[in-house]
Amino acid sequence: MNFRLSESEERLRAEVCRFLTEELGTTHTSEPRPMPPGYMPARDFERKLGERGWLALSWPPEYGGGGRPVAEQFIAEEEVALHGGPASDAIARVIVAPILMARGSEEQKRRYLPPLARGEITFCLGYTEPEAGSDLASLQTRAVADGDDYVISGRKVFTSGADESDYCWLAARTDPDARKHAGLSVLIVPMRSPGVEVGPLLNLLDEEWFNEVTFDDVRVPRSELVGGENRGWEVLTSALGMERITIYRAFLHMRMLWSLVREAKRDRGGRRPLRQAQGRPWDDTRVRQRLAALAADFEVARLLLWRAIGLHEKGEEFPAQAAMVKLFNTELAQRLYTTGVEMMGPYAAIMAGRRALWEGAVPHGYVSAVQETIGAGSSEVQREIIALRGLGLPRG
């Protein structure tokens, strides 16, 4: 088994790495900073990646892509995460685009893929409703066929980045009489359509990039239906698989691990691993044990991800592997920031200002990591998927 990158993959990695170091002024081991809120604060950055062809390396050339292997796409993504690149609009590129390529109409591919490859348009995901989260198939937003259009009415919640998005990738009920999984469809809805209203919902960090979105008799042409009427569940399960292997990347947090390791080395003699933890004695053995375990976990995270990418590349469905990646990566992030908080002691409570280490990246990450185990399906739901689809256990 060969885990090494090929020569051309190494060349690509080095090229992307060089650009990112110039553009962002960071390396794989620079000090961490809190991630900017939301998924879409980085349109200019995205466009620069798009100009270089790095947003769509593996897409077919006729849709604006580079025609390269899927692995190269993920190498570029990994570099952006390792350099702490602004949270990119992964929703559009890594969830919507591959599903459109596999299940979209020719017209949809030509309309949406080239601007996505250039980083010009953004999407939000309209799945969750007040009464439909883990049990997504019970959603009630309706899309009723009327002439050449669908008329959409309903309410979505926790719609990340809806306030900045151009389109919504919407899950709606098209057949209220069918079994709940069988009556769903996915539609692309322009967010500027009459009848779409977006309002903020605050998250744990008091940020407003979560939203609630209401659809009040919103008309979209039938040509915006993706994958066929009442075929939405298949589209959604594929899209959720892509979300689980792409948004929740452990690499986003690697610089935090290396920075904690550096701090632990810096002042071992004084038994004060972090500068700010003045007067807080620390058991060096415990720090070493925790950091070593985290380093092993990051290796596992990487291998789990590459296994899922391998299955995606072969065109196979990979629900259990995607669930494993999401479960492991998000719980790893929680273990990492818990270690950081414990190393900092009371100073971990300082999120901003002169005494905030790394601009408050540790406490910020600690709070933020709570929500990671919920978005795109909670850890309990991921374990259920692994039990059912991976281990073949009967439904509980």
Ligand SMILES: Cc1cc2nc3c(=O)[nH]c(=O)nc-3n(C[C@H](O)[C@H](O)[C@H](O)COP(=O)(O)OP(=O)(O)OC[C@H]3O[C@@H](n4cnc5c(N)ncnc54)[C@H](O)[C@@H]3O)c2cc1C
């Ligand atoms: C950071 C973040 C970003 C998000 N972004 C989006 C977005 O862009 N678009 C969107 O549509 N939604 C988004 N969501 C919503 C997210 O998908 C839901 O919060 C999630 O699916 C859980 O649904 P819920 O909040 O309704 O919780 P519930 O489904 O009510 O679950 C409550 C608790 O019950 C447990 N539970 C539920 N069912 C089971 C079961 N069968 N077995 C065991 N335990 C179970 C859950 O694990 C959880 O602990 C986001 C959420 C977060 C935190």
